[in-house]
Amino acid sequence: MAKARTFSPSWAICASLVLATAQIAKAWSSYPDTDVVVVSNNDLDSTNINRASALYLKSPTFTCxxxxxxxxxxxxxxxxxxxxYTGLTNANISSALVNPIYAGCSIFTPSSASLSNASDFNQQLPALCTNSAPLTRSNSSSTDISRQISLSTPSAGILTGYRDKFSWRFLGIKYATSTRFAPPVAVNVGEEEVRNTTAYGPICAQPPDADNGHLVWTNEDCLTLNVFSPVVNTGSVLDPTAPKLPVMFFIHGGGLNTGDSGPFPYNMTTSGYVGPSISNIYDGTNLVSYGGVVLVTINYxxxxxxxxxxxxxALKDALMALEWVQDNIEAFGGDKTKVLIYGESAGGTMTRYLLGTNPKYTAGLFSAAVLESDFSxxxxxxxxRLALNTSLGLAKTLNCTPESTTTFxxxxxxxxxxxxxxxxALASYNLGISWDITIDGDYVLADIASSIRDGAYGRVPTIFASNQCEYCYFLPSTINPKNTSATVFTDNLGLFINSTDAALVANQTTLYPYDTAAPPAGGVISGAFFELAQFVTDYDVxxxxxxxxxxxxNTTNPGNVYKVEFTIGLGSPLTxxxxxxxxxxxxxxxxYFAFATAETDSLYQPLTPLQLETTREIIKRWTNLARNGTPNYSGASLVWPPYTGDNEVLIGSPDSVEAYRVAQCDFIEGQLGLVFGEL
Known part of the structure; x- marks a missing residue:
């Protein structure tokens, strides 16, 4: 790594000098021929009035x-x-510029010296500019996209994006076209073709749900992605030795049936009715500026x-988006050798599917993974056979074949x-079909557990994360959550498991004390209802x-796997x-911890000290996994151990390492069984 150098940047020389008589040695016709880095002192604290940013013009150097x-x-x-200049002092500009998350020791360090000699007008130095762009807000009636830039890419053409207070944003980039039920086809873009990427792409065809405004969406030309980065490489001559940022590749949830990578309307949170609102929970501006990464979010x-x-x-869509990253991400300051794939809910499932894909299709596409709330x-x-039978059932409902048909x-x-x-979309929704990946003998050779045993999967550093009561949300509304009777537990087990297994579970009153459980602290649900939700959370997630x-x-990826449980959270508009x-x-x-978007969604503001610290902690952990292959960043107060079966990390107050619900999992695995593939 190059040694840090001290310099007096152009703002230290020029800002207090009169430039009226200076000759302009070079007139910029459009954008300066330089990489542009958004540097900031963004600490994620919305109450910090001194949060600010500046534009660092890295190279070539400039006269005043x-x-x-x-x-x-x-x-x-x-x-x-x-x-x-409010917010940016000499000290914190220095801190931002030498911060390893941006570029490491090779970036310059400003000195406090100020030069006043007229001969210094022609000294060649990097420059710092103001950044007057506002922070993006989800519920704003209009988004300020005026501060635009055009970025040349290797295979995606010239992309016109814009910046906000903390990041560059390139939205709705079409990466592929699709024919229904066929593999995607990469978009063929000419080198000089200019593409507007200042707005999110269309929502993919899907049935109504809470995460899409309870509407039916019908657009099938929807294979787009979004890129958020603190860096754009706009210089005509790129420095191949310049440090690059790790890449976070996020896949949204929605049960593989609904969802989108952009904003969505909502009315409710666990805090109650908030009025007609817009959430953009996957906005990347805080994540990339605090974590020093490039974020890619996709539609599939x-x-x-x-x-x-x-x-x-859908799997092939995600693979093609990852190939797009390999081709183009360096233009956004990203490191194509350090790509973390992650997602929440169905996005976690898609991440598991990618891990389980035939390695000949995934080699070199990703280097780490996080699965948040994967219902594996x-x-x-x-x-x-099972996949085609599912398709046959839909075809019958759509009158494409008689009910008596047995072969697809x-x-x-x-x-x-x-x-x-x-x-x-509506027929699938009305049938309640669960669509899943197929073992096709080519892209997918076996179920995930078999692939792990065989070592035929993406063997990368991996975090499995889940939440303490995932199913507190999913239990059907027909069950009264305040019913204190123990029968709330026993009468409803049959919704999730067969009668034989239900009888086994009902006898496990030590593991699931539904007959004596008090209501959980801080909640409004009964103890028996909570134990039912806990069982299904254990069983499914x-x-x-x-x-x-x-x-x-224990088999093919020792020392590279971590298990995490969130015991604190911020209620999401998604659920x-x-x-x-x-x-x-x-x-x-x-x-909201993983993206730091409670602020941009204007919810739970200001965060409590614990909520703010948890947000910082999770972003540090996730981004360090992408950067260094471990969630244990320098200075972490708790070392996360690789998971061995009885040392799960509990994120709470405070964080701890515990044998969390090991007896429950031993019972479920040994007595009920776990199935990761179906014939």
Missing amino acids: AEAESACAALQETLLPPPSD RLTAFGWFNASNA ASNPFYSP DSTIASCVAALPAADV HCPNTYLASLMT PNPATCVGQVCHADEL
């Missing part, structure tokens, strides 16, 4: 006049002396459009392919994930259920 002109081309001015085909006819089309037992790997064929598939998207984590550790989630850590309640 050139620096002034370069800033003007970015609709900014030279940064005033620190004493005159959903419901039948992603899985019908055993096509695995509920979203198994299907045999072709290409004629039936062609009939479904020709129907309106809304008909297909927590224990299957601890099993897979242990399996990786608003005031009746059952008040006081509990429900499904998706870790997302």
